[in-house]
Amino acid sequence: MASDGDRGELLVRLAELVPVIKAVKRDLPFPGPRAGLSLLVVLYRCGAMRLGELADCSEVDQSVISRHVADVEERGWVERAPNPRDGRSWYVRLTPDGERVVREALAHARHSIEGALDGWTDEDVAELSGLLGRFRAGFDAHRDRPLHRDRPPQPMPDTAPVPDTARAQTVKGLR
Amino acid sequence: MASDGDRGELLVRLAELVPVIKAVKRDLPFPGPRAGLSLLVVLYRCGAMRLGELADCSEVDQSVISRHVADVEERGWVERAPNPRDGRSWYVRLTPDGERVVREALAHARHSIEGALDGWTDEDVAELSGLLGRFRAGFDAHRDRPLHRDRPPQPMPDTAPVPDTARAQTVKGLR
């Protein structure tokens, strides 16, 4: 088991990562609120999911996700499909345009951290990625409500996406 | 040099750390706004510094730091001392009470990530800490305005801390 001092050192290293992530995120040429991007990345990695799952993965309240999804939906980056097995919930998935936006943002961010990896070997980078993944998995495993990043993509219901106008009606209870 | 795919993987691992940090921070029994805590941790690690330096380290605007410092100062966790070599600037340093608050917060956070490190050896943890430190240093080195985490503690001017009432006067220009 890792000693207390070692854990303390790791904790501070993680804390010191926050300004770095903040800087990388700020420099992104992302059109629209940055919070929407985090949501798109989750969908890009894990596939379509319900809003509540999206909230859990993002560690924010459902009400927050609800607004952000509405925002990126208006921008045409995600679309909804009703859950045929539960009329209360929606599936959210990336549109092709949304996937393009995510790819571009990730490519830019990759460029931002490029300099930080000067002199790193492929093995060094893989080692860090692996340890971070292990840490994240361990954290999820010991959590009441895991962030379940490794949740396998749920099967999408084979229904057509719901156009915005039609959805506005169903939201008002006319479904 | 690390390949593009490896860097992309690392990037996503870093992004996936954000909800973890968010969760740990949320659970802290910290009295007062969480933003103030980040500031205290920087002072705890790097020692006394000016507000502008604090802003750089925290990757936020000076105006933001100005407000947060005023807040934690009111709570008695930091104190200011005038810079004898430059009448425009202040040094900010932790009070004993502020240091206690930081230690308690860090101890609690250490406990929060304990479970995530189940089965880790001291070497594993040290390896991750080391790689993160190296990454951070590399990022700083390639930045226009580095976050200079490793900035050595500046010598504190040997003046007495400025009481709140006295400072209110100097702020109004009566120094």
Add this chain to the structure above:
DNA sequence: TATTGTTATACTCTATAACTATA
């Protein structure tokens, strides 16, 4: 004229609580 720090203002992000609809 440039820089340090403060303040006014507005915008983004977030949580809480009340609500609708469905299970």
Add this chain to the structure above:
DNA sequence: TATAGTTATAGAGTATAACAATA
């Protein structure tokens, strides 16, 4: 009765711009 999602509201966090004091 419980759960998924929405909306109203308020609070926290932030950046921009204008400002005062000092270099």
